Amino acid sequence: MTTNNRTPIEPFVVRDCTLVPISTGKRAQNLRELRDHLVTIHPGSIYYHFWGGLLRPRFGDPEYNNDFASWMRHGLHDSVLAERVGIIDPTDFKDIEELRRELIDVIEERLDETEFVPWAKTDQQFHFIRSQIVVFDTHKRIKYPGDLATAIPNMTVGSIFYHFIDAMRRSPEAVNDFSSWLKGFQGGYKKLIDRLATIDPYFISLTELREQLSLLFKEYFEGE
């Protein structure tokens, strides 16, 4: 029997998702206001401004991967700070609270070293948004791990977001759904799980992430 045909306990349920944005009513016009709001803002808002961009319409690679850095560059015209915040990778942090602290630290450091607090024009304020995630069942089920190699290229970007990125928030070990499911096969896919763990989903688009996953699964199962 090949690895491809190991019978799972439960089939993999393919889901899809979308984010519905909600205004928090909080705005910042300068860096200090941004910092002050960040201390208390709903954790969902920090999540949204770091990850939500992946599901928003975009063309090509974004200049910055999080909304804070983008505003620092285009609203405050502070390229130095934009670069420092733009490099923050949320997957490096245990949870949103750790990420929040890091973001505030970087901003406070910048406030300490600049003589004037940078301001944005009135119509370029930073609007704190959070979101609700709506999860759909695609009615697709995958019985065998080997079938993921053909299923992943056909998944929507919403499915990729749900199973790889949203999963990190849902799972206590902060791992993606594919790895969680493969672990149920009692060590049979350890190498594959290890390789999945090396993918950093943050600085790529969901389409690129889907391509990386497709390639990884294809290579793994074709190489068996």
Add this chain to the structure above:
Amino acid sequence: MYQGILEQYANVAGEDVIDHLRQVAESLKGMKVVHINSTRDGGGVAEILNRLVPLMQELNIDASWQVILGNADFFQCTKGFHNALQGRDVGITDSQIRVYEETNATNAEILKAQLEEADVVFVHDPQPVAMIKHFPKRKGKWIWRCHIDLSKPYRPIWKYIRDFVTGYDASIFSLSEFAQALPHPVYLIPPSIDPLSEKNIELDYEEINSVYERFNLDPERPVLLQVSRFDRFKDPLGVIHAYKLAKAFMPFQLVMAGGSATDDPEGDSVLEEVRKASSDDPDIHILLLPSDAHRTINALQRASDLILQKSIKEGFGLTVTEAMWKAKPVIGGDVGGIKLQIFDHNTGFLVHTPEGAALRIRYLFHHRDKMQEMGMKAKQFVKENFLLTRHLREYLTLIVALINNVDERIELS
């Protein structure tokens, strides 16, 4: 063969989109949902409700649409509210306020039985917003849908309206920039276009081409089109300036198509200025079309090569969405909702000046292949983001979230 409404939308938006709608609607079966606004004809809100309500019904939701009644004084007052909420310093008299409140009270009485029983009530814009005060024992969730730009309201009027709005369970704005802080969830749901309406439906080749003869256009030379009212915020003189700058380098025609703007006191003087600025050029075509000339606008957009929306202040800018749906790249002002739709070098270009617009017009007319590529991207972009089906899905998920008191996660199956 007869096709249900959902099947017709599935043909345009895709099966998976309709499947998502069915999933969200599953838990709302039989629910009484009432939409209230102040007009059945004309205007974007009525246009959307005309299609949205039958779609909800098709999903087995007991949806209905009620229009409040009012006299001329009432609408004069609400027109004042509308302008004030968009930032104009407008004086509203005590007697106007009295008419406004009495009209809301009368309509609340007429709709009493239905609204008391409703599970969800969507109240659109400020005209019926005060009705909520007459339903202290309402059992359903009340949602205020604000279609206008509330970013810098005239404060005395906003304070008055806000007193009613705070009683609602949620509100909806089109963009975060348009929203105000309120003591309930404020959803951000952009508007949408209906791909099956007269304004957006596919037209045959002959109908599209008929506009050349009808409006005396030369089919051999490119056409640049701006569809909008003759309003200073749409910068019609800037459009002519941009056209003249670009025309120095290549021959093309400009069409400016808009309504007669009878409710806008400035409309006539702006139109006069536009006519004066264009009188020396037979290639500038100023078209005054009736407000229901949807099919004509549709054909003009499809017959044009390039679309301009050079606004200096804009709401969401659905004319941009409509043009993009017809696979046309758009050059638009970097304001309001246009910024959410135009991505430089992808679906069009954002500009700040007539010079900027002229530069992009020249570029696109010289790169026809690029124009086609951008048009296709624009159409796909609208398909994925700004069709009525997405709009409805977000309304339905909002209902699910409110009814179930969900904070972050809605799981459907």
